[in-house]
Amino acid sequence: MSTMTASRVQGGIFTLMVVRIGDVHDPAFGRDLEEQVARSPGFFAGAPVVIDLRDCVDCTSVADFTALKQVLRRHGMVLVGVQNANPVQLRAASAVDLAAFNGGQANGNRRAAPERPVSDSAASAASASRTRLISQPVRSGTQIYARGGDLVVTASVSAGAEIIADGYIHVYGALRGRAIAGAAGDMSARIFAQRFEAELVSIAGRYLVNDAIAPEHLNQAAQVALIDDRLVILPGWGRG
Amino acid sequence: MAKVIVVTSGKGGVGKTTTSAAFAAGLALRGHKTVVIDFDVGLRNLDLVMGCERRVVFDFINVINGDANLNQALIRDKRIDNLYIFPTSQTRDKEALKRDGVDRVMAELKKDFDYIICDSPAGIEHGALTALYHADAAVIVTNPEVSSVRDSDRIIGILASKSRRAEKREKPVEEHLLLTRYSPDRVQKGEMLSVEDVKEILSVPLLGIIPESETVLKASNTGMPVILDPGSPAGRAYEDAVARFVGEQREMRFQLPERRGFLRGWFGRAAS
Numbered sequence: 321m322s323t324m325t326a327s328r329v330q331g332g333i334f335t336l337m338v339v340r341i342g343d344v345h346d347p348a349f350g351r352d353l354e355e356q357v358a359r360s361p362g363f364f365a366g367a368p369v370v371i372d373l374r375d376c377v378d379c380t381s382v383a384d385f386t387a388l389k390q391v392l393r394r395h396g397m398v399l400v401g402v403q404n405a406n407p408v409q410l411r412a413a414s415a416v417d418l419a420a421f422n423g424g425q426a427n428g429n430r431r432a433a434p435e436r437p438v439s440d441s442a443a444s445a446a447s448a449s450r451t452r453l454i455s456q457p458v459r460s461g462t463q464i465y466a467r468g469g470d471l472v473v474t475a476s477v478s479a480g481a482e483i484i485a486d487g488y489i490h491v492y493g494a495l496r497g498r499a500i501a502g503a504a505g506d507m508s509a510r511i512f513a514q515r516f517e518a519e520l521v522s523i524a525g526r527y528l529v530n531d532a533i534a535p536e537h538l539n540q541a542a543q544v545a546l547i548d549d550r551l552v553i554l555p556g557w558g559r560g
Numbered sequence: 561m562a563k564v565i566v567v568t569s570g571k572g573g574v575g576k577t578t579t580s581a582a583f584a585a586g587l588a589l590r591g592h593k594t595v596v597i598d599f600d601v602g603l604r605n606l607d608l609v610m611g612c613e614r615r616v617v618f619d620f621i622n623v624i625n626g627d628a629n630l631n632q633a634l635i636r637d638k639r640i641d642n643l644y645i646f647p648t649s650q651t652r653d654k655e656a657l658k659r660d661g662v663d664r665v666m667a668e669l670k671k672d673f674d675y676i677i678c679d680s681p682a683g684i685e686h687g688a689l690t691a692l693y694h695a696d697a698a699v700i701v702t703n704p705e706v707s708s709v710r711d712s713d714r715i716i717g718i719l720a721s722k723s724r725r726a727e728k729r730e731k732p733v734e735e736h737l738l739l740t741r742y743s744p745d746r747v748q749k750g751e752m753l754s755v756e757d758v759k760e761i762l763s764v765p766l767l768g769i770i771p772e773s774e775t776v777l778k779a780s781n782t783g784m785p786v787i788l789d790p791g792s793p794a795g796r797a798y799e800d801a802v803a804r805f806v807g808e809q810r811e812m813r814f815q816l817p818e819r820r821g822f823l824r825g826w827f828g829r830a831a832s
Contacts, residue, residue: 458717462721478713
């Protein structure tokens, strides 16, 4: 079992614990849970909890979820929702009033605020925020520049495509092309990608090509920041 | 209302002309009046694949220039009712595809035909841009290898920005991915990208998988669209793809290695 804190920003900030569960029918399950709780009982008292069902296939019925709720309750936790549930699990979970949360990252890192609803217009520049939202895949050979603001892409950026922003870049999909943030020189700009496979990343003129990126940072969520004049790749949404 | 379909890929040699011929034949066999146009000016191939190379008098460029009318240039297929071939010129180059001339020809064809299939040349230059300009739907022909996938990605981007529908801000061109020359054996060995890999990269709905097959080469050499060969796996796969294109549900075949003989079949299944 691993724990994970995820924060959602929506008029307020609240922290949820995520309990990743395996086989719920395994007697070891309750024991493991008990051990974890025993280590820091105060931490878990009354805590709202989301269960991550990524590794759990046998928890499929309303009865399973009711039992799970009771087990967690016994250890002082309040089950509020599920994550990474398959459709069958989702149906059973919603029957016992559990909310469905968007899937987080496998490595137990933090996750940023939820994605914004996808806008229909592919190239609309939000006049108020100067943030540009792209909801279509950015194809090879395409170049997109968010002048004077951030760029949010709610799809994948293909190899051979180039996305540029004077501010931050967020890609809620695979980033396979080039991403250039802080194009006007903003050294605090960052690049976030849900799946980081970039050909090249650059912030305020400093750049890294794919070849120079450690393989362990690739093919997973990552952010790129300029720290002490060096480009640093941070796995997931971790604090940097 | 006529529907214009461009068969395109960016990369050359992936099977655009074979696909254009198969699609045109498949749609005509289903009773739709269909014409297939060769946009590959200077590298005329469609007439060969359709087996009508010895009947070409006037071509697409003649009609664009007003030297001949449509009826003089269209070649009626001898095997399939409702199927017409519109060959191109071998002696001219792509610059002969003048915008207003092509517009006029397309408008005229739209009055007469249910489907107009545009066999695009490779590349992303004038020839390919002209071929895709009028498209209502695109069949993006892709081989399971990285360079082909990247070129397809590029052409999908161009469809979304340079087609008539994009210019006029109409409903975007319908996109269909057709994976050709697919060899499940080689996918298993890791020598080719899998269907899932390609779908993930391109994020375009999959219309069909055409297995790598010797019958394709034989068919194009003898001038017979492969879809007319019921003994050919590729022909059957094209038939499925055409059926899906017109809205039928068909199981996606040819994703797994072919079973050769009884024993191999059992081993194959046990392994999968």
